[in-house]
Every structure is written in structure tokens, then in C-alpha cells.
Amino acid sequence: ELLSEKFHLFQGVFGASDEVLGAIESGVDFEKRIAEIYHRCRKPEEIRTAFDQLQLELSLEIGESMIRTRQKLLENFDDEVREKLKVQDEASKAYLNRYERLLIQLTRYELEGSATFHGDAAFRLDAHPFPDRAGIPLGSYELPRRSGEAHLYRLNHPLAEAVVERAKERLLAPAEIRFDYGRHDGKVSQLEPLIGKSGWLALTLLSVESLDQAEDYLIFAGVTDDGEGLGEDAAARLWSLPGTVVPLAPHAPPEAALTAHLGQRQAAIQGDIARRNGRFFDAEAAKLEGWADDLKVGLEREIKELDGRIREARRATTTMQSLEEKVAGQKRIKALEAERNEKRRSLFDAQDQVEQRRDDLIARIEGKLSQHQESARLFLVRWTLAQGNRPAMAPASGRTSPDGPLPTW
16 A cells, blocks of 8 residues: 555656656666565654655656656657657647647748747737738737637637738749758658758649549659659658758759659549549449338338238138128228239339439439649749758757748648
8 A cells, every 4th residue: 555655656756657667677676675665664754764765766767767768769769750759848838739830830930020939839929910801919829828818829810820821822933942951850761861962842732623522732742963753751851851041053953853753643642532432432322222222121021011911801801701891801902902012113113213313323423523633833942951960959949030940831
């Protein structure tokens, strides 16, 4: 009972008892220390003093181990692993997911001169950047909101909607960007083979409309100067690095290679949509077949019940003695037979109805299977990935300046 109580104490101090177990596995002979306290201490005061000493020793070892572990995590793990593990900056009380971070970075760029930013998740709007938009008050904004006085900043807030709308409408002329891998506080193994290389990169917006559903895809197409294709994941990861816009050198972009890579990706997207539409058609056809089977089974069951009632009526008629009863019995039989014949005609009509619905389904879907698509290039850049100097591991401030890291979105 005492051990359980103290373990709850450790959990309250360190946040999770698995950190205590981790310290035990790393060299603290926890079992012997507990046994020593059990055999040596006889009074509650002695037990509490002994456990306090053990807790102090554990806290020092766990603290040093956690620092070493976080250092190794930041230095050696890929950004993808760090994102999945949701590594948190100790100074931050709320984890911002990838899209929230992108929104803050974009907001920081778009509101330059109109807002003062405090850290990576809060800012104060000092001037109206969109005078023609309503519902954008001045004051403090937080993502997520941690104080009752700040506005909750989110993607569907009028200010965020205006920021995103203005960014999407901006025309981006071709530019040259020098990405600096050394200034990135993480590890991106996909980009390490590209260090020291240069090339071209284009981002295209592909809009596809099929089966009355519109979808948008952002497609990266990139190549190196030596003709090597740039994977879409690597191209997207490139924009997570700090970078600087430099004067565009007089190089002609390899449009043929970029178009070829774009075409491959478009073909893959079209194939995925076609397969998904095929599954949709199979599902609709299965629904139709299920409805037809239910309709057929129901009518056949009713016909079978009428056949049974007709047989019962015939047997009852043969046992009747008077002529009046036999005539009345024959009338009932005739009425049941007429009802059965009506059900049979309904069954045939239902089969025709099923065929008509099947034809309508095929015609309706066939007219929607054709994919209507439009594509528009959003930007074209010449890129260079430099090694640079890797800084000491420290929490990134996330701040940008005209001559500093590029905002990424």
C-alpha cells in the first residue's frame, strides 16, 4: 500500500510513472532500494524520509535522462517522426498541429505591419488590414485560446479567412530561393541527398470534377539540374526549411521535364478517382440488386401465402354439405386466386421496374463518369539546397523577417 501511494506521488511529480520505470531500467536498482527501506525503516517518519531521498535521486537522474533523450530526438530523428511523436516545446502549453502552424506562419507574413506577434501562437492586431471585411476586431488573438481576454484564432475566423483569401489571390512571379538545411532544427533524411544541388520546382493546382463532386489537388513537380526527378514528398518537405529569396539567375526552366512529372502525377490522381468511382458504381449496383431481391422475396412470400390459403379454402369447400356453402366457398377461392394473380402481375412489373432502374442508374452514372479538370500553375521557383551551419539545439522562435526564413505554407 505504501509503495502504491508513493508511486502515485511519483506520477504526480513527473507526469507519468513510465518515466520512473525508464529510470529504473537505466540503472536505478529500484527493487533493492525499496527492500532496503522496508527492512531498515520502522517508523512512518523514517519511511517518509527514505522515500523523499529516493524521490530526489530519481528526479535528478530522470531529469538528466530526459534532457539527453530530447537532445537525441531533436538531433537524429526525422521531422516526420517528431511530428508523429508530437514533441512539445517545454515553454509551450499547447501543441499546434501542422495546419495550425502553417496558418500562424501565413498570418505572420500577411499581417506584417498590422500585428505584433508574441511567440508562435499569439499576436495582437493593431490595425485593420482588411477595412472592407466585417467581424475582425482589434485586440489579442491566440491559437489555441489560453486566456479569456483573447479572441480564438482559427481557420474559419473572418480574419483567417481574409488572410488565406488574400494569399491565394496573390500572383507569384518566378523566383530563386536558397534553402538552408543547416538552419533547420531537425533532420529530414529525404532532403539530405539533395544538399549542394539545385533545380526547378513548380506547384500546380489541379481541380477535378467527377460524379458531381469537385476536388482540388496541389501537385509538386520538381527536377534537379542533372535531370533527377524530385519526389513529391521531398518537394513538400523542402518548404519546411528556412530559406532566402535571391536574385533569379538567367536560367531557362526545364518545362518539358516539369510537364512530364506533372502528367505522371495527374495520371495517378485520375486513376485513383476512376477506381473510386468504380467502387461507387459497384456500391450503387449492389443497393439496386438488394432492393430488387427484397422486392422479389416479399412478393413471392405473399404469393406462397395465398397459395396456402387457396388450398385450405378448397379443402374446406369439399367438406361443406349445403349447396349455398359450397357456392360461397368457391367465391372465396376465386377471390383468393384473383389476388394471387394480381401479386404475380406485380412480380412481373417489379422485375420490369428493376430493369428500368438499372438502366437509369447506368445512364446517370455514365454521364457523370467523364472527369472535367482544370490546372493552374501557382508558382515556379529555382531552388538551391545548401548545407549551411547547423545551430545549437534550441526551441525555434518561428519569427520571420524580410531577409530571414521564408514563411512556409
